[in-house]
Amino acid sequence: MCVLAVHVTAHYSEDTASSAKLQLLGQALIFFFALSGFLLFLPIVRDLFLGKDAQPNVRAYAIHRALRIFPAYLVIFLITNFALQVSFVDNAQQTLVAGSEAGTGMITNPLSLLANLTLVQTYFPSLIQTGINPAWSLTLEIAFYISLPIIGAVLFWLRRTRGWSPLALTMAAPIALVVLGSIGKVFASWLQSREGITDVVEANFGPNWSAVVLRSFLGGSDAFAFGMAAVVVFVAVGTGVIGSKAARRIRFWSVIALFPSLVLMLAFLVKGSAFQSTFTSLASGLIILIIVLPLAEGGESKMADALDFKPFEYLGRISLSIYLWHFPMLMALGKWGLMAGDDWAGLVRNFVLLSVVSIALGSITYRWVEKPGLMYARKFKSK
Template identity: 30%
Template sequence: MTSDAPSVSATTPDATPARVPTGPVAGFVPALEGMRGLAAVGVLLTHVAFQTGTFSVPVVGPLLGRLDLAVAVFFALSGFLLWRPHAAAARGLGPEPSARRYLLHRAARILPVYWVVVILVLALLPGAGGGLGLWLANLTLVQVFVPLSLTQGLTQMWSLSVEVAFYLLLPLFGWLLVRLSGPRARWRVPVLLGVAAASTAWTFLPIATVDGVNIENWLPGYLSWFAAGMVVAETAAEVAARPVGSARPRLARIADRRWALLAVAAVAFAVAATPVAGEQDLTTPAAWQFAVKVSLGALVSFCLLAPLVLGTSVRTRWLGGEFAVTIGRWSYGIFVWHLAVLAVVFPVLGISPFAGQFPLVAAATLVLTVPVAAAGYALIEEPVRVFVRDRERRRRAVRPASEDDSAAVASNTETAGAATASTAAP
């Protein structure tokens, strides 16, 4: 994922000079990129744990299996990064972002390397290919709605489908909340929390589907994970909008208690690793178990994200360091490539799936996936990003200054990850 977010300099619709947001409400936060890289490795490890059968090992197995909550971290990161311009605009820190430019950058960020992976996996990986329907479902990211289209080497893409659904609906979310601006902006967090709470009841609804389609793989069930990041974005914007020296919002003060939040995240993760949040195998959880899992995932992601964004004395030397940020930059590639690499690792090592050997298989998969992801970033992701960026600059060169300002605000969304950004499936 790329991260070049310029600062915002804009005027409000009534031509009153807007305050210029700084820090996490507008700029690049290195520790978040490091967090994304860490989550990407967690995604890889949870899939290796499942396919080596390690998830059934007492204590260690359930903990490794529940690393699928890295998806919650990815979704929360997307919610935070992509919602920042809307939260800022609601408080006079800039205009609403351009939906056209936002969607263009999301497509450029997600689709090129994804299409390359899908084509190579379906064409070359034994057992992955299928008919035209399978190809179309995966190429168009609607596989969660098409029976039996989550094929070998691509099963993790269910969450990318969820992510893209969120991308498409985000401008609508922004429009629906646009009236909650100025003094009414204080109601935005309660509304988001209400949506998050309501979404946990998703699987209780009597929604009929065809065999092979699971509503647990649809966006509504995961809105609480995105909302966790959106709430952080709203709070960061509120901090930026208040006069210097004024009282910080309650959530910002809570975020200052870093170690308390980390303890809460650890306890929530441990509870999620028990059967109360569903089994570690492919058994479909009961509706209440799914609700518990997504609730705990939202709590974990908020507790990890909030201190990095809102904390006033949080040290992020490691997460914000060059190594962690570099892994974060390659995180989308790690996500889209790792299951295809894992499918190759088993025969190369002469190990059968579900036959153990987790340390060896995990090490081999990680060692092979990272350079593949780095190559994909250098050869596909970054060139496409630069092309789109330069194209937009040329386009803005002939546009009125006020439109340029709106485009500058929209560019903040480029810092968001895909699949989250890279996202992952259990």
């Protein structure tokens, strides 16, 4: 919903949104990546701490992950492209004009169409930010999906052959991703200098190799890292490797560390540095840890209880569909003349209208597309 707010306000209420610094809400996407790191690394970490010989079933994992993303994405993309005809035919960063549907239409080029159908468009400078342009995040998410069984295989092999402790092993994985992401960001900076790119948005989303690197796992792996680190601490506390007193101290210092991490995030964001996502991920990992750490030992978390609110839960359940629908409908509603202008009243109206439409469509695709796929995936056991 934060990403939806950023996109609709920036497109139709650019000056108003800028004056209110609403673009900061876009950092919520990094929280999503950190949360993915926490949730998807959890089974591997748990099995290592429990002394099991191998990671969870990779075939079942792959089926679950494919059915989580592709059914909803394919349906929404096909409707966006062929029925609504509001796909970005060329790079959105270059063709998007605030307040209009410029740059959108129907993709007919076979190679572009195939790339978007398979979610690999982000790996080609000429195709990046085509189709449903926020879908670049799914390309990065899929790369993380692919990396996890590889990480798991390495960790279990090291456990068997070297006898390293589960805590050291599992914490090495997020550290490696921070290093990889940092290398990718430095490489992207070199590419920007080499190509003479000075605009931050172009460097991140334009039709160039810098954007490809930054939107790929090479430049974005650290977004998952701190959620992975948080789950290591969570499982270590839950299995008694880290004691109760140490867990309380960790939670206390996580609260303290959250503030400087947010300051650094803002500083790098203002500077236009790609490393702002690193500190956003750090802050996200700390927030997750603060919320869930009391639950590791079967205790209570008032923050978790407050967030376990039925409307929040439902929005989370259908969030993939909301995320995929919101930008096409943002374009379509403008195309149909239903969006208001650049003032506070227009901003609120646009946000409410797009939210209602996206949630309604998201509910439909969740019920009839996502949920059947998820139910089918449950037939494949992880063990």
